[in-house]
Amino acid sequence: MIIYYISLALRxxxxxxxxxxxxxxxxxxxxxxxxxxxxxxxxxxRNALQHKDNVLYxxxxxxxxxxxxxxxxxEIPWQLTYQDAQALLRSxxxxxxxAMHRFGFTVEREDSHLxxxxxxxxxxxxxxxxxxDVPFLYGGTWDSAADQAHTQVVVLPKATNDRVFAGENSxxxxxxxxxxxxxxxxxxxxxxxxxxxxxxxxxxxxDAESLFVPFGLHRQFEIDTWGNDSGWDSGSKSEGYEGFxxxxxxxxxxxxxxxxxxxxxxYETFLTAYIQGEKAQGRFQRPLKFALSRPxxxxxxxxVLRNDNRVLGWVSLAFLLVCVINGVALLLAKFxxxxxxxxxxRALGASRSALFIQHLIESAAIGVIGGIAGIVVALVGIRTSxxxxxxxxxxxxxxxxxxxxxxxGLALFASLLAGFYPAWRISHTxxxxxxxxx
Amino acid sequence: MFEFKPILSTxxxxxxxxxxxxxxxxxxxxxxxxxxxxxxxRMEKMARxxxxxxxxxxxxxxxxxPQDYDMAGAVRADLDMLRALPGVVDATHSxxxxxxGSGSANAFQTQPNQETGGEVANYYRTDPHFIxxxxxxxxxxxxxxxxxxxxxxPNEQRQAPVIIVTRQLADxxxxxxDALGKPLYNGDSxxxxxxxxxxxxxxxxxxxxxxxxxxxxxLRTTQSMNYLVRTESGERDxxxxxxxxxxxxxxxxxxxxxxxxxxxxxxxxxVDNMMVKVLSTVGAMLGFIVAxxxxxxTSFWINxxxxxxxxxRALGATRTNISxxxxxxxxxxxxxxxxxxxxxxxxxNQYLVRDYSQPVLTLLPLGICALVILLVSLGAxxxxxxxxxxxxxxxxxxSV
Numbered sequence: 001m002i003i004y005y006i007s008l009a010l011r012x013x014x015x016x017x018x019x020x021x022x023x024x025x026x027x028x029x030x031x032x033x034x035x036x037x038x039x040x041x042x043x044x045x046r047n048a049l050q051h052k053d054n055v056l057y058x059x060x061x062x063x064x065x066x067x068x069x070x071x072x073x074x075e076i077p078w079q080l081t082y083q084d085a086q087a088l089l090r091s092x093x094x095x096x097x098x099a100m101h102r103f104g105f106t107v108e109r110e111d112s113h114l115x116x117x118x119x120x121x122x123x124x125x126x127x128x129x130x131x132x133d134v135p136f137l138y139g140g141t142w143d144s145a146a147d148q149a150h151t152q153v154v155v156l157p158k159a160t161n162d163r164v165f166a167g168e169n170s171x172x173x174x175x176x177x178x179x180x181x182x183x184x185x186x187x188x189x190x191x192x193x194x195x196x197x198x199x200x201x202x203x204x205x206x207d208a209e210s211l212f213v214p215f216g217l218h219r220q221f222e223i224d225t226w227g228n229d230s231g232w233d234s235g236s237k238s239e240g241y242e243g244f245x246x247x248x249x250x251x252x253x254x255x256x257x258x259x260x261x262x263x264x265x266x267y268e269t270f271l272t273a274y275i276q277g278e279k280a281q282g283r284f285q286r287p288l289k290f291a292l293s294r295p296x297x298x299x300x301x302x303x304v305l306r307n308d309n310r311v312l313g314w315v316s317l318a319f320l321l322v323c324v325i326n327g328v329a330l331l332l333a334k335f336x337x338x339x340x341x342x343x344x345x346r347a348l349g350a351s352r353s354a355l356f357i358q359h360l361i362e363s364a365a366i367g368v369i370g371g372i373a374g375i376v377v378a379l380v381g382i383r384t385s386x387x388x389x390x391x392x393x394x395x396x397x398x399x400x401x402x403x404x405x406x407x408x409g410l411a412l413f414a415s416l417l418a419g420f421y422p423a424w425r426i427s428h429t430x431x432x433x434x435x436x437x438x
Numbered sequence: 439m440f441e442f443k444p445i446l447s448t449x450x451x452x453x454x455x456x457x458x459x460x461x462x463x464x465x466x467x468x469x470x471x472x473x474x475x476x477x478x479x480r481m482e483k484m485a486r487x488x489x490x491x492x493x494x495x496x497x498x499x500x501x502x503x504p505q506d507y508d509m510a511g512a513v514r515a516d517l518d519m520l521r522a523l524p525g526v527v528d529a530t531h532s533x534x535x536x537x538x539g540s541g542s543a544n545a546f547q548t549q550p551n552q553e554t555g556g557e558v559a560n561y562y563r564t565d566p567h568f569i570x571x572x573x574x575x576x577x578x579x580x581x582x583x584x585x586x587x588x589x590x591x592p593n594e595q596r597q598a599p600v601i602i603v604t605r606q607l608a609d610x611x612x613x614x615x616d617a618l619g620k621p622l623y624n625g626d627s628x629x630x631x632x633x634x635x636x637x638x639x640x641x642x643x644x645x646x647x648x649x650x651x652x653x654x655x656x657l658r659t660t661q662s663m664n665y666l667v668r669t670e671s672g673e674r675d676x677x678x679x680x681x682x683x684x685x686x687x688x689x690x691x692x693x694x695x696x697x698x699x700x701x702x703x704x705x706x707x708x709v710d711n712m713m714v715k716v717l718s719t720v721g722a723m724l725g726f727i728v729a730x731x732x733x734x735x736t737s738f739w740i741n742x743x744x745x746x747x748x749x750x751r752a753l754g755a756t757r758t759n760i761s762x763x764x765x766x767x768x769x770x771x772x773x774x775x776x777x778x779x780x781x782x783x784x785x786x787n788q789y790l791v792r793d794y795s796q797p798v799l800t801l802l803p804l805g806i807c808a809l810v811i812l813l814v815s816l817g818a819x820x821x822x823x824x825x826x827x828x829x830x831x832x833x834x835x836x837s838v
Binding site: 116117118222240307308310321326330389 | 728
């Protein structure tokens with residue numbers, strides 16, 4: 001029976017090719033626009049650390065200007081000062097902890113034809129890889145000594161290893177960064193969380209860094225940050241680079257892994273005691289405040305999904321709604337034009353529900369075809385958005401299978417919604433009227 | 439004369455279809471009025487004058503490879519070479535690239551050691567050639583001189599005794615006064631304002647305080663440096679490759695990246711540009727789809743009423759009467775939809791303003807959008823209505 005209805009539906013669609021094409025086009029455009037925006041919003045709202053959401057915390061301390069709160073969402077600076085990061089690293093409460101920031105080096109390889117290039121780098125303490133579940137291809141992280149004293153070692157991501165060492169196991173080999181030799185101690189597999197939840201202060205949809213070096217290198221290379229660095233206190237205790245390290249500038253990102261509530265409580269007690277200790281030294285003059293945010297909270301707090309994206313989301317849904325209403329009007333016109341045919345079928349014994357289902361199937365056929373065309377529209381839409389965004393959203397501008405299925409589902413839902421009332425109307429017409437004039 | 443009564447009674451008969459059209463028009467007005475508002479807001483933002491000769495400026499960024507690089511010497515040699523190139527108007531060094539989204543800011547006050555207040559401003563460390571290299575307009579005062587240049591170690595905090603500021607910052611810090619010759623502070627030592635430039639948007643066009651800018655005559659010898667090179671009109675693209683080659687040839691101990699200022703600007707405005715393009719596409723598609731729906735439904739109604747139209751024509755109604763009937767009918771539907779839509783648009787706008795900090799919808803743009811939608815609706819009904827007028831009175835005498 002269903003097969004028969006489908007063949008009736010397709011025949012009916014073919015009998016009014018222009019009207020059918022217009023309805024398919026309306027659904028395709030509506031679903032395509034909605035899926036373009038919803039896919040981007042969905043990709044931007046993902047949490048790459050979902051599986052560790054209940055053990056990871058971003059740390060914020062309110063070391064800011066006594067006269068004025070910081071202008072972040074929770075009025076605590078996003079980042080820490082270098083001196084506070086060093087102090088927190090000394091705690092042995094967290095299972096793992098990371099102090100880090102973004103930087104960059106020139107990259108060369110001795111005795112090779114590689115053209116020198118500039119690579120972004122993450123200057124980080126050694127727990128970074130374990131804390132964020134970064135998979136290693138070769139080797140592993142550096143010794144804890146490297147985070148304290150100057151040790152020229154580096155961990156390369158797969159892409160950098162491919163570029164510099166043609167993909168071979170480069171463990172123990174030398175690579176030249178800022179003119180100085182570094183030894184490769186590990187190579188990580190492809191790893192590119194989007195959004196880049198571990199550091200949202202730079203563009204949240206940028207690629208992960210191309211080099212990872214230890215946190216103990218600061219003084220040797222006078223490393224500053226390739227990222228946000230804000231200060232409020234212009235006076236400094238010491239001169240030169242040491243003055244920068246000991247200043248109230250915030251530029252270090254800090255994450256901890258705390259396995260349960262008890263450990264978290266211990267850590268909170270530790271932070272409270274630390275701030276009180278600093279207050280006694282004349283620092284931290286604002287009311288005592290710190291925050292530990294889970295990755296999901298961190299993404300929300302940093303407004304990774306911008307207001308503009310939310311506005312586009314609503315606009316695209318409203319647009320789809322117009323397409324659905326338009327579909328209702330056109331289907332109503334189309335079905336009512338065929339009312340005489342329906343009258344004859346009713347008179348010949350077809351039940352109301354049979355007519356209802358038959359017409360609903362006709363709407364569903366429009367939905368499926370529209371949905372498939374909608375995927376194409378959405379793919380073009382996402383590609384165009386990616387082009388228009390000039391690199392800002394490269395890591396999130398793609399459509400996965402889930403979203404393709406969602407597109408067909410949305411089209412089917414939209415067209416069934418559009419077909420429901422017209423199908424009901426046509427199944428409730430009085431056959432007698434049409435039989436009279438035949 | 440407009441046959442309101444028969445129109446209303448027919449509409450009541452087709453209330454479902456009429457309501458669907460009205461609803462579509464209402465929703466369209468809600469979407470179009472609010473998106474038009476966002477579009478104009480973003481276009482105004484992108485059209486703000488930058489104060490610079492955007493189209494003719496090349497930017498150079500380089501990172502030195504050796505740790506003991508002689509940055510001051512390199513800058514001197516590079517700039518001498520660049521300024522001597524044919525087609526180059528002037529070149530300067532700067533620790534940040536305008537409109538690039540990356541730069542420095544600080545708070546500046548009118549009193550020494552003032553702890554609160556003042557204005558936050560974007561600041562540049564550059565040299566006396568920056569006015570000419572960026573194409574800025576010095577409205578009052580003078581430029582820096584070579585003797586005022588300070589060469590600073592990478593983390594040296596020495597302050598400049600003289601500065602140049604934008605008029606916007608001068609007006610904010612010294613409202614109603616002449617800022618020229620007045621000191622600004624960031625700590626205890628005064629920095630005298632020796633010149634004021636008309637305008638400069640600074641490093642972050644997104645920033646709420648974009649346009650607050652201070653220039654210092656200083657060179658900090660860090661590992662990385664930028665040059666801003668202004669070329670003669672139309673020479674920019676020809677010099678792009680040459681610049682990279684000449685710089686690499688002069689000194690290969692560095693990684694050089696050349697770009698155009700217009701590219702930096704386009705990247706900074708990419709999100710706004712995307713909003714404008716996406717929203718206008720959606721608006722255009724909406725108009726198209728709604729028009730399509732109206733054409734479809736009006737044609738259907740006319741089809742259904744062929745006989746009735748024939749009878750009216752036979753009874754003496756003119757072609758104009760028939761067309762007018764359908765246009766008035768359409769206007770009634772559109773007016774209902776627009777009235778509904780206008781109210782809904784204002785309500786939706788309140789949410790957009792409150793939750794997503796978008797601009798406030800006023801009656802003028804709303805009225806313009808309503809008028810456009812009315813015209814689209816009438817335009818869509820026009821073709822079927824004219825066709826209806828062609829129905830021959832003879833149809834009345836035939837059965838179906």
